Amino acid sequence: MSVLLMRPRRNEDDRAALEDRGLQTIVEPWLEVSAVANEAGAMRLIDLLGAAGTKWLVVTSLNAVDFWQGQLPAGLLEETIADNPSIRFAAIGESTARRARELGATEVLLAEEGTSRYVADAIAAEEPAPVILPSGSISMRSIPDTLVPKGFVMHEEVFYTTTVVDTPPASALQVHHGGLDAVVVRSPSAARALHQHCPKPHASVALIATGPTTAREMERLGLPVWATSPASSARAVADTVVHALASPPRQDTIQDTSEGTGQ
DSSP: OEEEEOOSSOOHHHHHHHHHTTOEEEEOOSEEEEEOOOHHHHHHHHHHHHSSSOEEEEEOOHHHHHHHHTTSOTTHHHHHHHTOTTEEEEEESHHHHHHHHHHTOSOEEEETTSOHHHHHHHHHTSOOOEEEEEEESSOOTHHHHHHGGGTOEEEEEEEEEEEEOSSOOTHHHHHHHTOSSEEEEOSHHHHHHHHHHOSSOOTTSEEEEESHHHHHHHHHHTOOOOEEESSOSHHHHHHHHHHHHHSOOOGGGOOOOOSOOOO
């Protein structure tokens, strides 16, 4: 059985977890990410982290941290965190929590459900404090929408963009005609890419959402969600794929595939 991984970066863990379970993988990006030049914003966030008093550093994306660090002197972020024990950390998913610890965090508020709304609600239960949020061009509005009315001050800077690839990927035809067994859809952006290049996946292809936010976007686009991973870790995603492929297809996932792939 073959599974499509469509992220532009960091497919290695998913690939290893799936192959450990006897599944073949095809890696082909349907999205691309690129840096946004924002050196002033990068230093602004560093200055805020170094200011007196409690503040939150919210890690919602590995890309956000990578592209932020790419515009800072080497080691400056880690040094700033080490020098300021008043920084509190929050993350969405195990991978972002791991990155926060690599940067120097000792305790990380982790969104168990893998959603920005969960972590925003958890922070909102604390005393208001500045919130530092490195992000991409498609930001998670639930965080500021939840925290600002509670008296938190948001400091957000954009360091990368995410766009759908212009040329339809070769795997789009495989998804349309049933040449693959499953597709891992790891973000709302990936759901939109799938819908753009293959709006009518074959009914036999299991579409696996990583978390409820992605599942809701797939449903909004009319894409059938076979299963939703309860966590964003590679292990949880792989287990969800295996379980979905072992289950008989639901009738409500069957779609007419007589029309085009969007190519």
